[in-house]
């Protein structure tokens with residue numbers, strides 16, 4: 001039997017959990033239309049804010065795909081699933097008016113496909129962000145994502161991109177935007193915090209409708225041939241390896257915020273089974289960006305097909321998966337004691353003779 005792939009975030013029903021997260025491939029209408037045509041439930045075009053420096057930052061960007069031995073891979077739109085992406089990035093280069101106009105039209109097109117185009121604002125100045133959020137709502141857009149955790153915050157020109165790690169400020173920021181608009185607000189948070197769940201709780205308490213967990217990490221990758229840093233700088237870094245790290249925070253968020261509060265997983269999803277992994281950890285939806293940026297929009301349809309095949313094989317709907325593994329998490333103390341079992345894993349040469 002074909003199983004139901006739909007999930008619900010607040011008042012919004014999504015035809016599947018697959019959300020295309022913002023990135024360069026979604027800077028223009030062409031890329032957004034491809035993602036919608038491939039079946040994405042939500043597409044989030046490249047984020048905007050008022051900062052000229054944030055716009056200009058993308059002129060100085062660069063990208064490296066690396067294999068699991070940190071060797072460069074060709075940029076051929078068919079990366080192996082374990083490829084990691086190292087890059088700088090920046091924000092949408094259109095004027096805010098052009099950007100809003102583009103999103104307004106695209107969200108209408110999305111509605112014809114039972115999908116959404118969400119507006120993503122990256123915080124710079126809070127007053128300007130609040131004004132922009134109002135404009136997003138007035139333009140008729142149906143979802144606002146507020147990203148206050150972009151990894152490049154520490155490297156960008158001062159004031160161009162705010163990376164918020166303080167729960168009191170998260171609360172204040174979200175409360176200000178919440179007071180200004182009525183459309184659903186999804187708050188995207190950093191993974192570069194000792195307490196991602198604490199930030200998520202602050203966002204929830206300030207009126208967020210969902211939280212997106214979690215932004216990529218910053219990394220430094222030395223190149224053994226040139227003896228220099230790859231790409232010359234620290235840079236945002238993601239890969240399939242990030243999935244379990246994200247899932248751990250999803251589980252903690254589910255515990256702190258309660259199972260009813262919608263979590264959106266991002267950072268590490270590369271396949272349809274990864275959608276299932278995020279849902280099992282407590283996410284209701286999954287934002288996928290690098291896999292589509294580096295593999296093209298066909299990745300979207302492939303992931304949905306694989307996820308749907310998995311649901312059919314397991315005989316469950318998408319919403320039934322949410323939190324199943326998270327709720328079975330055990331502690332170290334729950335584990336049975338098996339004296340000597342550990343020696344089966346150690347090279348025999350490292351053990352004393354019997």
Ligand SMILES: Cc1cc2nc3c(=O)[nH]c(=O)nc-3n(C[C@H](O)[C@H](O)[C@H](O)COP(=O)(O)O)c2cc1C
Nearest residue numbers: 021022023047089147238266267268269288289290
């Ligand atoms: C090149 C690139 C550009 C990105 N640009 C944005 C952006 O403008 N706004 C945003 O909220 N997230 C942005 N992200 C973050 C992604 O939307 C996504 O949340 C993150 O990369 C983790 O998911 P992934 O493993 O599927 O890439 C960007 C990521 C990449 C790799």
